[in-house]
Amino acid sequence: MSQQAANGDRCRAKVLTVETMNPNVKRVEYAVRGPIVQRAVQLEKELKQGAKKPFTEVIKANIGDAHAMGQKPITFFRQVLALCAYPALLEEEKFPEDAKQRARRILAACGGHSIGAYSASQGIECIRQDVSRYIEKRDGGIPSNPDNIYLSTGASDAIVTMLKLLVCGEGRQRTGVMISIPQYPLYSAALADLAAVQINYYLDEDKSWSLDVAELRRSLNAAREHCNPRVLCIINPGNPTGQVQSRQCIEDVIRFAKEERLFLMADEVYQDNVYAEGCKFHSFKKVLFEMGPEYSSTVEMASFHSTSKCFMGECGFRGGYMEVINMDPAVKAQLIKLVSVRLCPPVPGQALMDLVVNPPQPDEPSYTTFVKEKTAVLAALAEKASITEQAFNTMPGFTCNPVQGAMYTFPRISIPQKAIDKAKELGQVPDMFYCMKLLEEEGICLVPGSGFGQRDGTFHFRMTILPPTEKLKIVLQRIKDFHLRFTQEFS
């Protein structure tokens, strides 16, 4: 037997297999881009190739991508970014002076006056300064230090970076991270990847998905048995639930974090997306500082923002930042090392963030158009939030909490026992089975509630409120019709 043949089996076995790979990665799931979305992409391909289906297009109401659903970009932002991309345009009269001024300022802060140069890993300094000023203005004058601002590749990048920084320990000392159920599955995916311990606290569906400190305490105490809880994550306005936490609730959470010595991670990417009457966005930082020095000088916190949501909807630019508060300087020194691994965030995203925090002012030429466009976008979202909530609450088999903010609706659906059994047969969770069928029959792509977490025995799905109003109404009608058929089929 030749040497090669003798070694044959050994040589041909792959180095990287499911057995040898990182076991943590095997536990990672990210429902927003999971199997149902892959199937939707497949169906789109088939439609393109001329396949006949009960629908002519796949409506991807699974991801918070406003532009994909027809929302228009803010003109001023795109003008400045175009000027930054191709500075020869600065000579053109068609661009307003305030746009040119912003572009020149951004370019002056870039190496070689080009958005193609690497920036510092933490982000361009004058942009971090602008972010600080924005935060100060938003929070009624509470100071913000640009050194505490870290620009990032979308908020997701900053969130994962913080978790990566904080997760440590072995066995019973392994870091536990508290996250709401339901939650945005980036958190659960990151925690699985890091082999952190996920500590679930349930939002109260019967009370508009509000947060109850008693529930935080329950879940924390149970968790202390098997891990070292150190982080509390909260998404406000909520995703997928859309609740906007009351000021009282935010105070309670801060108090709880202080008592239990938890690092607070406040995901506030939807801070401009507040629709319901009587609801208001309160930034965690503002509330923290208004609670006085006992809290404001001790509670450690990171808050996250993004250019992907609000009225901009500029997901593709991957712009974001986090502000860290009361972080130990020794920990900050570690953070900057981690941030350096990515070299720097995309400069167009940094530039866009600068415009978001530094929009046209009343005395500037672009102001009127800017305000008009921003108001129109937010008004449209508010209208669609309302339409969606009302529609689901009048459909048999659905109950839907008010969509107070963010971009989603998360109705609870009743699934007949026979369907639950059938799902089990197929090895699927019931709401995945439901959503898959909805996709195949109506071409509507939603994300099953199981991807976000929900109380046992309850089923939900997350649908964005982003499709254009007329299309949204059609989608809602078709869901209603589907649900009726589904219920009858499995009665």
Next chain:
Amino acid sequence: MSAPLQINPNVKNIQQVQNEKLARLAEQIKEDIRRGSIKSFKEVIDVSWGNPHNGGLKPQTFVRQVLAACVYPELLDSEQLEADVKQRAQKLLMCVGGSIGSYTNTAGIPEVVQGITEFISRRDGGVPCHPENIFISSGSQWCLSNILRVLVNTKALLPTAVLSPVPCHPTMMLSLTAEGVIPVPYHLCEEEGWALKGEELQRALQSAHGVCNPVALYVINPGNPAGLVQSRASIQEIIRFVYERRLFLLADEVYQDCVCGADSQFISYKQVLVEMGPPYSDSVELASFHSASKGMMGECGLRGGYVELVNVDPAVMEYIYMLFSMDICASLSGQMAIDLMTNPPQPDEPSYPLYWQEKEEIRRTLVHNARKAIEAVNLLVGFSCQPVHGGAFMFPRVNLPLRAIQSAQEAGLPPDMFYCMRLLEEVGLLVSPGCDYQQEKGTYHIRICIMVQEEILDELLRRLKIFHTKFMKEFS
């Protein structure tokens, strides 16, 4: 709560890069100058990173026109833009559903991914390339981090390791440590133009025995900071090595477009692998990385990179897809930059003449700079620099006098860092110290980016000569 004790040990293990301190010092000096402080220089020349635009090189007009038109589609009506610019922008916009503010598919815009496969195939003399093996990310290092994350096995008996070159750019070291992977160094042979030697790889692998579990070999071709370009024979040797030793091959080929040695030619690992035929071609697992940050485009800030995966287990590919999907997608600016890099204007298109001219000018600059800089530095007593056949850097060795080394030790600084600090303070030249790149013990180097405007190169060489002469006199 978040006291230093309670931080991810992988993060704590990341070595502080000396370059950071230099960068901060440079900022301080710039601030001092702004405030009217008198120095022998008016501005700091920063050649510490591979950052071509920062060094005065211009972006390609075609790239920026297409980008601008995609960002602000009203420009499609402009008479200032050529027809092919508009066509390309329209095509990209159509692919993304009308706005570059949308997310895209996880691995990237399908048409852009297809374009990458065609580029790779053309480059590799027709060797096929499959779209499902491509992932675009916000920078090639991001792709690398994701692949490392899959390779590392925290539950295994021995810690996961990757053989990595000495010298090696610090970002790779950061990435390895952040993912909890141990680097196992293999030394490039400086005397032979930083050649990669089989015996050295063997030695490195042996050294890992019982200590850690090497699962991959990381190669950089063309090199960084070393200016080597591997020959076909050398690449074949590596492929045989990884095949026999059962290692995953990580090929960082981001400088593939930066070849300046007259007798050097870039050949991709993929091409050589496929041409070697079975058993290598159907079993060696390879990840090859490319980027829009380097080459003739130098669009670092747009953050576009990709990885091509070859012979990776399909079951593992699903998990890799999952990791990339956590990032949702690469930035659109990055994806567009990759598209324009892999699919540039064609000879029959209106933008071609200008595109060609700009590209050739940068290429000539690189070739000119490589030659001129090596000549100039080798004339300085105490410096010796290997030829730069490819990449964007020179990595000259500086034989520091004993007294300088002692002064450095007294100051608590690595000797080459001591040199770099003085260089920055006295003549306003920011380079990066060899200690950040790992180097043979007792040797000292500095790394200088040579992808800069010729005028800037002339000036930096002038300042280096003045400083170095004075420094060597002071410490002799």
